[in-house]
Amino acid sequence: MSDTPQPPFSILFVDDDELSRNHFARAVRADYHVYVAGTADEAMAVLSRHGAEIAVMVTDFRMPGRDGDDLLRQVSHEYPQIVRILVTAYADKDMLLKTVNTGEIFRILEKPLRTEKVRDVLQLAMTRYAERETRQQRLLAMDETLAFLAHELNTPLAAISLFAQSVGNNVAEQYDPERQKEIGYAATSMLNNAQYCLTLISSFWATVHKSGGQTSGGSVNLREVTATRLISTLLDTYPFTAAQRDWIEVDVQGDFVVRTMPNCVALALSSLLSNALRALEGSAGPALRLEVRATPEPEIRVRDNGPGIAPEVMARLLQDPITTYGGSGGHGMGMIFCNRIMQSSGGSLRVDSTFGAGTTVTMAFPQQPGRGA
Numbered sequence: 001m002s003d004t005p006q007p008p009f010s011i012l013f014v015d016d017d018e019l020s021r022n023h024f025a026r027a028v029r030a031d032y033h034v035y036v037a038g039t040a041d042e043a044m045a046v047l048s049r050h051g052a053e054i055a056v057m058v059t060d061f062r063m064p065g066r067d068g069d070d071l072l073r074q075v076s077h078e079y080p081q082i083v084r085i086l087v088t089a090y091a092d093k094d095m096l097l098k099t100v101n102t103g104e105i106f107r108i109l110e111k112p113l114r115t116e117k118v119r120d121v122l123q124l125a126m127t128r129y130a131e132r133e134t135r136q137q138r139l140l141a142m143d144e145t146l147a148f149l150a151h152e153l154n155t156p157l158a159a160i161s162l163f164a165q166s167v168g169n170n171v172a173e174q175y176d177p178e179r180q181k182e183i184g185y186a187a188t189s190m191l192n193n194a195q196y197c198l199t200l201i202s203s204f205w206a207t208v209h210k211s212g213g214q215t216s217g218g219s220v221n222l223r224e225v226t227a228t229r230l231i232s233t234l235l236d237t238y239p240f241t242a243a244q245r246d247w248i249e250v251d252v253q254g255d256f257v258v259r260t261m262p263n264c265v266a267l268a269l270s271s272l273l274s275n276a277l278r279a280l281e282g283s284a285g286p287a288l289r290l291e292v293r294a295t296p297e298p299e300i301r302v303r304d305n306g307p308g309i310a311p312e313v314m315a316r317l318l319q320d321p322i323t324t325y326g327g328s329g330g331h332g333m334g335m336i337f338c339n340r341i342m343q344s345s346g347g348s349l350r351v352d353s354t355f356g357a358g359t360t361v362t363m364a365f366p367q368q369p370g371r372g373a
Helices: 018-028 040-050 068-078 093-103 115-173 177-217 227-237 262-280 334-344
Strands: 010-014 033-037 054-060 083-088 107-110 248-253 288-293 299-304 348-354 358-364
Touching: 010 018, 010 040, 018 033, 018 115, 033 040, 040 054, 040 068, 054 068, 054 115, 068 083, 083 115, 107 115, 227 248, 227 262, 227 288, 227 299, 262 288, 262 299, 262 334, 262 358, 334 348, 334 358
Parallel strands: 010 033, 010 054, 054 083, 083 107, 248 288
Antiparallel strands: 288 299, 299 358, 348 358
8 A cells, every 4th residue: 555656757779789778778777767679670669569658769870771860750750759869979960960850859969978968968858758748738638628618518508509599489479579679689699699609619629629739649659647647646736735645545456547538537536635635624533545446447436534425415416516515615516527527538436425434436437448348
């Protein structure tokens, strides 16, 4: 039972000389996990297996078969998030300029490699990678959130539009001319505003989705988002007060990848954490467990020993905007929102509570590829 940190970012070093590969690995393996390859084709094979965790590729220029320039161009196209560094012993300016332009390299290292110089450049490269990943995750978060909001708002707005049309068409049969005019104006205004919102949502989502461009489409090559990573990030960024962080224990019994809408799932997880912490305020021995289970089904559980949920509230919790915290700003939409996010990601939300003894909320995720039904 312990917080499980993410493995460090990895580096791919490509050089046809075995001594160079061994030297590089020894020089940096205290700080990074290193994969090595002797040719461009071997490097692409490594990337096909581990591309999601590799942050930096360092490649020699002169290699048998395909050279470093060719490899850099392919990686730039297929794994654009990876920061690329070229190693060369040649002072051919035309070759270097061509490589910089086509392979979009971050730095050039000259042979023989000096350990301190390599470490400094790798640290800068890791910073660049982290910046790219943060920006990409923000784009994905916006994309996913807008998609979810569009899905949730389109249906009620469409219903309002139809209702407004119906009112406008039927008002003449019920009221005097002056009243007809007032209601007709209101119905027209309602229809126009609903249609404006529908158009705005669609346009904004399309614009953001397009602005993500190839980055959103290439998310398969991004570092995979695991359940433990979501929890670790949440615990690092959540604005805990007083001793709240000390109430929390993380129990990992098998990790899994959150493949659908991970940023929206993180938002739901944050909401559930907030609910649990609020329930524990004033408890004599507050305890909150975040549990991760990969089998028999992928699940994240938020388990607290708070006062539990009253039966009359439990019966309506995931369907109606009901809250026991109205006096402190609760509006009752949090659990509904979390439930809809889980349903939209192909999973479900389950709440088990014993009044006076605590509550467990289970986020159940779709079956992982490759597992039996």
